[in-house]
Amino acid sequence: MVTIQEVAKEAGVSVATVSRVLNHHTSVSAKTRAKVEDVIERLQYNPNMLGRNLRCAESRMLLVLVPSISNPFYSKIVQGIEDIARRNHYNTLLCTTDSDPDRENVYLDLLRNRMADGVISMDPAVDLASIRQLGDEYPVIQCCEYSETDQTPYVSIDNQTAAYKAVKHLLMMGHKRVSIINSDERFLYARLRQEGYLRALREFDIPVESRYIVHTDLHFESGHRAMKSLLALEERPTAVFAVSDTLAIGALRSIKEAELKVPHDIAVVGFDNIPFASMMNPSLTTVSQPMYEMGCEAARMLIKRISSPQERVDSIVMDYELIIRESTMG
Amino acid sequence: MVTIQEVAKEAGVSVATVSRVLNHHTSVSAKTRAKVEDVIERLQYNPNMLGRNLRCAESRMLLVLVPSISNPFYSKIVQGIEDIARRNHYNTLLCTTDSDPDRENVYLDLLRNRMADGVISMDPAVDLASIRQLGDEYPVIQCCEYSETDQTPYVSIDNQTAAYKAVKHLLMMGHKRVSIINSDERFLYARLRQEGYLRALREFDIPVESRYIVHTDLHFESGHRAMKSLLALEERPTAVFAVSDTLAIGALRSIKEAELKVPHDIAVVGFDNIPFASMMNPSLTTVSQPMYEMGCEAARMLIKRISSPQERVDSIVMDYELIIRESTMG
DNA sequence: ATGATTCATGTAATCGATTTCATTTTGATT
DNA sequence: AATCAAAATGAAATCGATTACATGAATCAT
Known part of the structure; x- marks a missing residue:
């Protein structure tokens, strides 16, 4: 491996000068600079960042x-x-x-x-x-x-308001039985999005029903499973707000397997606007974050x-x- | 920042000994080891990897x-x-x-x-x-x-054989007009998968038609666009082999927009078995790599x-x- | 021509670790 | 108690860069 020392020796200068050339210091004469750069090129020298970083403490x-x-x-x-x-x-x-x-x-x-x-x-x-x-x-x-x-x-x-608006969108379309597929409430975003959900329900005077609130992780399969359990309810929801597109996509799959139609039988809203959301069949309504x-x-x-x-x-x-x-x- | 020197001084030993403790050398007495480990703990010492890595040339x-x-x-x-x-x-x-x-x-x-x-x-x-x-x-x-x-x-x-089997699967189902949505032939996998496609056609005595062969990049939108152009053909294909699931997913979307049914009107095969493949509607036939x-x-x-x-x-x-x-x- | 100033360059210390080699300590054996 | 091998420890070199400081050369004003 070529080191700064070898470059210095080959160019007939000190390592300090080579270092100056490397770091584009001004106080190197054009002639020396050219000479050093030439040697660097010829020897194919690449500075060892471990050395530099150790010295610079970064x-x-x-x-x-x-x-x-x-x-x-x-x-x-x-x-x-x-x-x-x-x-x-x-x-x-x-x-x-x-x-x-x-x-x-x-x-x-x-x-x-x-x-x-x-x-x-x-x-x-x-x-x-x-x-x-x-x-x-x-x-x-x-x-x-x-x-x-x-x-x-x-x-x-603002996760709370974003969720609120997503759920409000469902309520404005006349849905009365709206479910939320949420992740773990340990997570702040999960708590906030649930608050938004509750706020929207409250505003439309819709009672909160705990059977419509499910918690899970963010995998497809979890969304799939969660939706399946919601569909098994006696009065199944007519709309679902999933706190992540991955959950929503799993939910769509479940609904399809139950031979129900989206949005006719059940409307679905996701969250995140991942690239796949627009490719789904049906394409997914969602909250887009920048x-x-x-x-x-x-x-x-x-x-x-x-x-x-x-x-x-x-x-x-x-x-x-x-x-x-x-x-x-x- | 706490260095090995400070640990050494505090423990009343040399840096060499501290280093030995860190690297679990055997020739350190139990007493010294305990003392040093104690100081490390107390000072919350974390070795600087830049130093170590520079020295060890890794x-x-x-x-x-x-x-x-x-x-x-x-x-x-x-x-x-x-x-x-x-x-x-x-x-x-x-x-x-x-x-x-x-x-x-x-x-x-x-x-x-x-x-x-x-x-x-x-x-x-x-x-x-x-x-x-x-x-x-x-x-x-x-x-x-x-x-x-x-x-x-x-x-x-074995990309060639994998593609061959995928296309053969389509041909066995009676498809005669099979298209390939490929990526850039600069890429070996693209060339190999196309060879597999050709090999399958040859085996079934189906003439190769260049209008059924399209090239693009791997984005959804590209698959979407490619499929759209295939659908616009006078004799549109009845099956499509996409060399990537992302392309296949874009194609599915196009087909849906044209109000055609998969697989009834057009069958689609992808490649890779990304997690989304099983979630699509319809779910996607594909080649799974480990x-x-x-x-x-x-x-x-x-x-x-x-x-x-x-x-x-x-x-x-x-x-x-x-x-x-x-x-x-x- | 002289002293001051600037510019270019070199010498050597430094960053924080590991490791070689030398030295001291320990402990077993006689 | 003397001897010696083995074990434990320390001093100092080293990895490859940067940079403070020193030094010598060149430039300039007077």
Whole structure:
């Protein structure tokens, strides 16, 4: 492996000069610069970042924690993060936690071990207490999911109102028996979206029925199963609000298997507007979050936090949009 | 930040001893070990991996190149890679290239800059010449896509036969006008799958018609558009083989918009068996690759290559399975 | 021509770990 | 108690870069 020393020797200069050339310092004569660059080219020298990073006490890596990359919701966000990161000469370390605190902790060690300069967490199952504590010592940003009580900066949308509007859309179409397929209420977004659901029902004077409220995880199969149980009810719902498109897609499948028609027999609303939502048959009404932009903002916030740790960064609440498609409008 | 020096001083030993404790060397007395571990705990010391890695001339990072993480096909493979990597104390650096050679090259610099110890490339658009060259100097494994001519180890399936079987399945059901929605023939998998398609037609004495062969990229919208143009043909096909589930899903959407029935009017076969395939309406017949296992194997091969560079690693061709669902069987 | 100033370059310390080699300590054997 | 091998520990070199500081050369104003 070619090192800076060999380049220096070959070019007949000191390593300091080579380093200056590498880092585009001004105080190198054009002649020397040319000579060094020539040798670099000829020897095919590539600087060892471990050396540089050790010396500069940075890794130029951003840690990104997602529950899973199978959920396309996250991939757009990650794209935004990556674009901003790359533009600022950071690389991203994308880690899937499967919402497992142990795995999560292994990854957070990368921060403690200086292999990453900061972290963006999108995992709702994150141990919020430990994130808060980590946030005291390291740059941490939360994306989508966050804690209401502590001061870790986050970027998110108004989940409560978004859910409220989605459910209101169903109620305006005359539905009286509206179900919610929710994920675990441990997660803030799940609680908020359920609040939105309840708020809409209240506004339309519709009594809350616990049999219409189901909890599960975010997999297709779970949505499938949840819907199946709802369909088995004596008075089955005529509309369903799923807190994630993946759940809604599973639900659609269940409804089809029961040989019922969407939206005629049952209307379905999802959440996230993943690319598949528009491809479903019927296509899925859903709440669209500005995923790419959320990723960008999260990355910007993190980089700002890293480069000026004393400056405060404000949380951001972004806009969303209810996208009405076939699954609610025949 | 707490360093090994501070731990050493606090514990009243040399840094060498602390290092030995960290690395579980045997020649440390139980008493000293306990004392040091105590201090480590008390000071909340976390070793700086940049220091260690510089010294050990390794980064313990595996670079994984995928065209995009929006395609769920890759996420299962990546899971396999990650599991094996973590088990061997490697972290993975997941990078999306968007099949852009420039971006790809930026990521390969991570290898040259010693921020990664090896790379698994899944990008079919990879510049094969540059990968081969890289393979001479660094540990490189190709996954799914590979080069027939050079010796970079790969893990893949028999794409030609898999495609052949998929198309044969359509022909056996009596279809005479079978179309293929393919991606770019620059890619080996695209060429092989097309060969399989041709082989099946030949076997059934069906003349090849170029209007039934379309090329595009892998996005939904492209499948959607491609299908639309096929439907506009005077004699439209009665069956379609799409070389990717994403294309097939776009095609399904097109067919639905044309108010035709699948499989009654047109049968559709996809490729990859992404999780969405079984959720579609109708559910999608497709070729299932052992994605998770392929990822595992690729990671094992890469790690082997890294730890014993002189030893040869053999390429692996894995099994696949044709999964027949509603989109071909009413 | 001289001293001050700027510019280009080099020397050597430094980042935080590991590891070789030398030295000290321990403990068993006689 | 003396001897010696084995075990435990420490001093210092090392990985490959950056950078503070020193130094020498060139430029400039007077």
